[in-house]
Amino acid sequence: MDITTLKELIEKIKNGTTGVDEAIKRLRDLPFEDIGFANIDHHRALRRGCPEVIYGRGKKAGEIVEIIGKMVNKEENVLVTKLTDDKAEVIREHFPKGEYFPDPKVFTLEVKPPENRGKGTVLVISAGTADIPVAEEAAITARFMGNSVKTMFDVGVSGLHRLLGKMDALVEASVIIVVAGMEGALPSIVGGLVDKPVIAVPTSTGYGASFRGLSALLGMLNSCASGVTVVNIDNGFGAGYAASLINRV
Numbered sequence: 001m002d003i004t005t006l007k008e009l010i011e012k013i014k015n016g017t018t019g020v021d022e023a024i025k026r027l028r029d030l031p032f033e034d035i036g037f038a039n040i041d042h043h044r045a046l047r048r049g050c051p052e053v054i055y056g057r058g059k060k061a062g063e064i065v066e067i068i069g070k071m072v073n074k075e076e077n078v079l080v081t082k083l084t085d086d087k088a089e090v091i092r093e094h095f096p097k098g099e100y101f102p103d104p105k106v107f108t109l110e111v112k113p114p115e116n117r118g119k120g121t122v123l124v125i126s127a128g129t130a131d132i133p134v135a136e137e138a139a140i141t142a143r144f145m146g147n148s149v150k151t152m153f154d155v156g157v158s159g160l161h162r163l164l165g166k167m168d169a170l171v172e173a174s175v176i177i178v179v180a181g182m183e184g185a186l187p188s189i190v191g192g193l194v195d196k197p198v199i200a201v202p203t204s205t206g207y208g209a210s211f212r213g214l215s216a217l218l219g220m221l222n223s224c225a226s227g228v229t230v231v232n233i234d235n236g237f238g239a240g241y242a243a244s245l246i247n248r249v
Helices: 003-015 020-027 044-048 061-073 085-094 129-144 167-172 186-191 208-221 236-247
Strands: 078-081 099-101 106-109 121-126 148-152 175-180 198-202 228-230
Touching (some): 061 085, 078 129, 085 099, 085 106, 106 129, 121 129, 121 236, 129 148, 129 175, 129 198, 129 236, 175 236, 186 198, 186 208, 186 228, 198 208, 198 236, 208 228
Parallel strands (some): 121 148, 121 175, 175 198, 198 228
Antiparallel strands (some): 078 106
16 A cells, blocks of 8 residues: 555545545555565555565566465555566466566566656666666666656667767666676776666676676776665666666655
8 A cells, every 4th residue: 555545545534525434445465464474564654755676586477476466455566576587477367457577587567557756767888789678677667666668779888989979868868777697897987977866777688708797786886976875786677776766756
């Protein structure tokens, strides 16, 4: 339940269109619902402005289906990250109105249109095409949280003219997410060009000495561009969430 839904419920109680018993039924499982293997945080949207997000890795498909069902019953939009294709297939059988994005391994289900809460545009940039799945995870998350999102892919430092040729998009954005593997240099470049928050996402893309993203992570943490914020390796979701909080009205 989010703030808008709670206000609507209170108004219905006030004008008599919803009874007290019905209101109690809807509020009964706040702040969380214990279903044995999980405690679903139905209170999170009230606290943070976004429903609880389901981390798909390590959960069985049936468990994810059950959690989604409980969230849908509470009129909560659903975002599942780090899925596998076989789990997504089972979930789609139960919730055919949902959408699965096979490259970023993300599933979304909109019970109601997300409230537009962003004061500007979140721009998501990827250094290379191999970084696009993580960048898409960031973009989907930011859209899920009610932001206008634009993307710019394959503009890494090995061909810097590709980025410089699209400076208008960087200037117009309110928050910029930069996704890069290899040596992770692109966030420093972007951070030195703009006067807005830059969130860097290291990816596990690269050859042996990249250490599955550790080189990019350390490079981003040591950025010479002031104010660049760094999330964990391959954590497009975390970057999209942080950008949404920054961009929120």
